[in-house]
Amino acid sequence: MIVKDIIKQLEDLAPLAYAEEFDNVGLLVGHKDMEISGVLITLDTLPEVVDEAIATNCNLIVSFHPIIFKGLKSITGKTYVERVVQKAIKHDIAIFAIHTALDNAFEGVNAEICNRLNLINKSILMPQSGTVKKLTTFVPHTDAEMVRTALFEAGGGALGNYENCSFNSQGIGTFEGNSEAQPAIGKPNELKSVEETRIDIVYAKHLESGILNALFQAHPYEEVAHELFTLENKNHHIGMGMIGELEDPMSETDFLTFVKQTMKCEIIRHSKQLEHPIKKVAVLGGSGSFAISAAKAAGADAFVTSDLKYHDFFRAENQILLMDIGHYESEQYTKNLLASYLKKKIPNFAVLLSKINTNPVKYK
Structure with missing residues (x-):
């Protein structure tokens, strides 16, 4: 198990693409290809939490709040943030923060x-707005089903409780490749008219790279005609x-x-x-x-x-x-949520819940 394996599981729960712009989420310390001995889940990454990770042989800390929120101009140990980063680097401990990505997640x-x-x-x-996108592409009739299926398998066409959603219309596409072209239909320097299907699908924005990869892999054309739109529709699951x-x-x-x-x-x-x-x-x-x-x-x-x-x-x-x-009180069970989720996803791996109460507010 390596760091990016855990990140993949966490992003399935709360894609980082939906974190707020002001936030600083993701892998903050360490390397994504580092092998993991254990995961420690915490609300905040404090020096004593890093000590707990060392004592329990956990070299990945999954924290709700990011320890690095603004840029660090030095790492001399003069603040608790700098001391955490110093100690984590010294002991080869990675730190991942999920914060507002999990705030915006439906099961967060x-x-x-x-x-x-x-x-x-x-x-x-x-x-959240700006999270629903639309892809339009144009495919020869004979290849439309293959391309649609590839897009669906990549997560396209999902809308609320519905899957495999698309709109399809028929038309004539024209193109003429130059002498360097290698057209799937016709020859270079030859004007072609092809019966095509226009396919429209919506998708969640965090899936875009996978959607486009599926499109380019399945589409028969050398140059894939496609359009991307960000919709004003609200995403009622984020x-x-x-x-x-x-x-x-x-x-x-x-x-x-x-x-x-x-x-x-x-x-x-x-x-x-x-x-x-x-x-x-x-x-x-x-x-x-x-x-x-x-x-x-x-x-x-x-x-x-x-x-x-x-x-x-x-x-x-x-x-x-x-x-x-109270801030801590409202978020305190977040670490239980994360620990329970990861234990279900990787049941035979060491996922520990931090025993440290990181609430800085005291009452008298």
Whole structure:
């Protein structure tokens, strides 16, 4: 097992292509071809976590948060970030971060919160745009089925709960190759008219390289005519936050107590109680103030998130119960999610859950 094997498994769960632009995800320290002795899963990569990896013979740390977020101008050990990088390099330990790629994944951070809170009928709160693409290509009638099949096998034509989706139309294509051409139909310097099928398929943007490779391998033409488009359609399986429903409504007081106990919170900061039952619940792990409007627009009775500022609570406007459960508390089970996922994918390999509580916030 090498590092890129683990990365492949993690990208099946949360493709890095869907991480936010500000983020720094992926392999941050180490080499993708390094052989792995064990994997340690953590929320944050701190110096003591690297010590734990050394002690447990794990030379790959899979971290939710990236230890390197902004560029390092020196590595002298003057900050905890530099000390982590120094120690990891010294002991040949690779560090991989998944962060907002997992935030945006349908079975990622927010799905884990929904599962912990027993929410049903979950869906993405803020679907990501720019993630659905379309391919148009033109193929001789006789080769259309072969090309379509290749595109489908590469993941093209999948739309929500449907697969093998395409639109096909008939027409006449013309071309004339020069003296250097090697046309599949006709001869160089000869104008040809060919009955062709136009094939249109949609695909998820992280599959683009595989889609194009399948097209070029299956298509009979020397020069493959094709067009790529980024669609404005929202991808309802990728995005920030989730919304779901409690099977049975709860009072606000009972729901606050339930969340506090389930998410192991020392304290919950919340907006004014409205004396309304809680049925529909929005969640967003980590800093979620940017999603307050989306939670209200979705008709959520409560919004569970963290890092709300003083003025954010005014934005409840007697429409929703805003709940700040703490940044660490909202994301703490992410490492359990990752560990469980990798153990299922590679059951006979050492995947360990870090025992270190990396929460920097203390309460008195």
